[in-house]
Amino acid sequence: MSTKRPKPRKTAAKTQKTPGAFPSREDILAFVAENPGKAGKREVAKHFGIVGAGRIELKRILKGLAEDGVVEKRHKRLIRPGDLPPILVVYLNARDRDGELLGEPVNWDEEAGPPPKVLVITRKDAPRGTQPGIGDRALVRLADLDPGPEARHAARVLKVLEKQQGAILGILRQRAAHQPPYLEPIDRKQRELDIDPSDLKDAAEGDLVSVEITRTGRYGSPRARILRRFGSMNSEMAISEIALHSHNIPHVFPAVVEAEAERAEPVTLGQREDWRKIPLITIDPADAKDHDDAVYAEPDQDPANEGGHVVFVGIADVAHYVRPGTALDREAHLRGNSVYFPDRVIPMLPERISNELCSLKENVDRPALGLRMVFDKTGRKIAHTFHRVLMRSAAKLSYQQAQAAIDGRPDDKTGPLLEPILNPLWAAYACLQLGRDAREPLDLDLPERKIKLKPDGTVDHVYVPERLDAHKLIEEFMIQANVAAAETLEKKKIPLLYRIHDASSPEKLQSLKEFLSTLGMKLPSAGGLRPATFNGILAKVKDTPQAHLVNEVILRSQAQAEYAPMNIGHFGLNLRRYAHFTSPIRRYADLIVHRGLIRALGFGSDGLPEEIEGRLEAIGAEVSAAERRAMLAERETIDRLIALWMSERVGARFTGRISGVVKSGLFIRLDDSGADGFIPASTIGFDYFRYDEGSHALIGDRTGERHQLGDKVEVELVEAAPFAGALRFALLSEGSPDDRRSGRAPRNTIGRNRKSLSPPRQQRKRTPKR
Known part of the structure; x- marks a missing residue:
């Protein structure tokens, strides 16, 4: 590899400020181009010395630039379409003519054209084994250096997120008699490999296997030995394994992580508040193995809040078991979130933690972060408090089971719970619905496909599950809990990862306008767009043949939600501040918020470390990339299973x-x-x-x-x-x-x-x- 050092990049002449002159559109665009991802309205005004009434004219110019599609607003910063944020995750997929690594952004909007090449600069003195290579994913920061002729940007590596796995995945194929079997790799860029026939791990023709190379092609044809057999290519296990492999998703816990999990012990009351007499219950999918949220509600007895409700939420206290800097913490950070396939889960945390010690099991003492919220009769939250508690779930119910009881079909388990627990929950939900309706979040109706598998792991049928009020109840309670977490951390001035959702870009809105015009509908100008605007369009097409299509096109026009320490609000939910708090078993971002609350409220020594603020932007980029990676793997697995099922038709x-x-x-x-x-x-x-x-x-x-x-x-x-x-x-x-x-x-x-x-x-x- 070449040892040349990148030279400082030659940039365009810096924008000049002329005393007393208001900057032109071209001046402002040049400044944005020189400061990608760093220039907001405040920075533009400061650079050009714009004060007083001049800020109104500046706002008008910036709005015009956005409507013309020449700048975009991202996290309160202005960038040109196609520009990259200062910190991003790249997939390393090539080398330039000098041997330097080249990568592409993991999160890239294809409508902006082909993803730009990024020259990735690594530390030459980095310890062996930590240097990134082809197939890795790395967190990088853009650098003002010459990217060379083969790239558009240069960046320095902050952290290698994922190393390419050494095992090769493929299908075992048998040749003629007396000839060794060979591997047909899933990755078409890999060449076929002869397989050592001495230990086939019971694999047969057509089975999916993983192998490691035992001999390169220097002194004969390449050879490999089987490490693991995954079974027939017709099974869900094999199909999801392909997704894990192709996206480099970590799915085997290192021994040190498993050992740390096994050493963990159940929690006793100690200094915690005792919430074990509050009849919190869990309502989850019927096949759920981990339960990280429980709920209870009752009418507010305060005469000053007539018609109001008190809602209790208990969330698994993962932060007690997963301390900053431990092996468990490092592995959870690397994985970012759990990945869900039709027949199995790749958890963020080992089962000892996720399915046992942290799971809010029925009639078992469990540590939790408790939240008490008070709502008035209009569904507006008027108060909330957080508590570190020991709770005991009074019951484990499925969504269908709880809904059936409310609909007049209770079973032996839900019958006794109907009056004391379920009816008050639904009464509180009806109240919260009033607040939700007043807020008017984006109300898309896009049913999700689900796959029912046979016992052998093959597809039985594809269906769309019914969306019940039980689902909506839990969803609304969790949204309010997430808002409460963000409000508390803001008030206490504790850094946090927000869950942010930007408004649509001008380009996507223009495309949506053109589409809606073909249906005889209009979209107002970008300046007044709110979720309610889209909801009005959806209401017009409800129960028409175009309903599903319009829902999909509006979804495609939306920006992608992500995690970041800078708050821009959540457009889709129509919320000014929002943070994920309610699923710490399966999302690392929620664990960060839990630690922030522990630190803010003096709940213990296992809170958010003081020095983490400078790393939150990078952590946000990492967990956002992990989320997109998981979603892609899940979608590809469903597509492959359906294609396999349809191949018989x-x-x-x-x-x-x-x-x-x-x-x-x-x-x-x-x-x-x-x-x-x-x-x-x-x-x-x-x-x-x-x-x-x-x-x-x-x-x-x-x-x-x-x-x-x-x-x-x-x-x-x-x-x-x-x-x-x-x-x-x-x-x-x-x-x-x-x-x-x-x-x-x-x-x-x-x-x-x-x-x-x-x-x-x-x-x-x-x-x-x-």
Whole structure:
């Protein structure tokens, strides 16, 4: 590797301040460009000496720049579209001609174009084994250095977050008799490897296995030995293992972490408040193994708060067991959060902690951070206090079980709980709903697909679970608890990680405007947008064929929520301050907030360390990246399982809707299963289809036939590629005539079988890639 040191980057001439002159748009843009991620309205005003009434004109100019799409506001700072924040997580995937590492940002909006290359500068004196390499993820800080001809930015490594795993994942294949088996790697960039046949770990043809290389190709063909067999490629275990491997998600706890967890002991009352007589209960999914929140409510007896309610929340006291700087803490920080697959969980903490000592089990003493909240009759929170307690859950219920009791179908367990516990909970929830309705958070209706597995780990069926009031009750109680945590830490001036959600970018809003115009709806100007604005649009399409589609398009127009120490509020929830506090068993950000409360309220010596404030921005970037990584792995696993399930139905016909339109074709979502697939534009009829970006449609040059986002269609499954999680369909139904040519309103036909199986189309079919 080259030892050249990057040279200082030659930047454009610095913006100059002219005494008495107000800066032009170009001056302000130049200043933003010179200070990416650092320049806010205050910094611009200070740099150009703008005071008094000049700030009003500056605000007008900045608003105009945002509406024109030449700057974006992110965390109260201005950046140009496509610029990077000062601290970010990069995936290292190449080297430049001098051997220096190149990476790409893990969190990148594809609408801004291809991700920019980042030259990653490492410490040459770093201990062996800690240097980053290809396939690693690293936290970096942008540096004012020359990135060279192959990158756009340069950055210095702050921390290596994930090292590429040494094991190689693949499918065991058998050759002819008397020849060694070989590995077909999941990663297509890897070459095939001969397998040592002396210990196959009971693996058979087609099984997923992990191997380590025992001989390189220098003195013969590469050879490897099997480390572990995961079983048939048709099982959920194998499919989710591919996701873990491809995203480098840590899933085996080091021995030192397991040992530390095993040494932990149950907590006794000690200096804690005794909440064991408060009948808190847990309400969770039926198959939940860890329970980190419990709730109870009662009418407020204070005459001054007639019609009000008191809500008690108990949250598992993970901070007692996971102390700063310990092996448990380092591993939880590395993982960032738990990862949920259809048949298993990759936990953030070992089971001894997550499923045992911290889980709020029924009729068992457990340490918790308790929260008492008081609401008036309009659902407005008027007071709250935090407590470090010992509690005992009075009951463990599932969402369906609690809802059935409220709906008049109690069982032997919920019957005795109905009057003293469940009815008061629902009464308090009805009160809190009034406050929620007044707040008007973004109210998207997007049912989530779930997979029911057979005992052998293969897919039984795909379904959309019913959304119950029991789910909404717990969700609203937890939102209020999270707000209370943020308010307390702000008041005590303790640093924290906020859960922030920015407003939509001008580019995404413009795209949404264009789409809504095709449905005859308008989006107001960006200056007055609130969640209620979007809710008004959703209300107009409720119970119409376009409802699901409009929900999806509005979701796509939103920014992504993340963690950061700088508060910009939560747009989607319409909250000024918000922090995650209620799930410390499965989210590291919540553990940070717990430690902050312990420090702020003098609850013990295991609170947030004094020196952490300078590291919170980096921690926020790390846990945000881990969250996105987990979401991607979870989604890919579901897509692969569904593709595997659908592979037995090639040739079958389905109904669905066009869920996406791009130049190369149509994305389809099936009605019955929610499975997603693609129709290449080249296979649609015998016309050349052009992409109309404004209306999200493909329009035939010759016929004017139109296929638009949201149209109902009939399709035939022609290919399923389980490893890629991909389905390919053939379009059977006709599109609508282009209303701009015919002057007629768009129509949508289904069941009009076009000549989809005619010889020209059949010739274009391809066999699945293996």
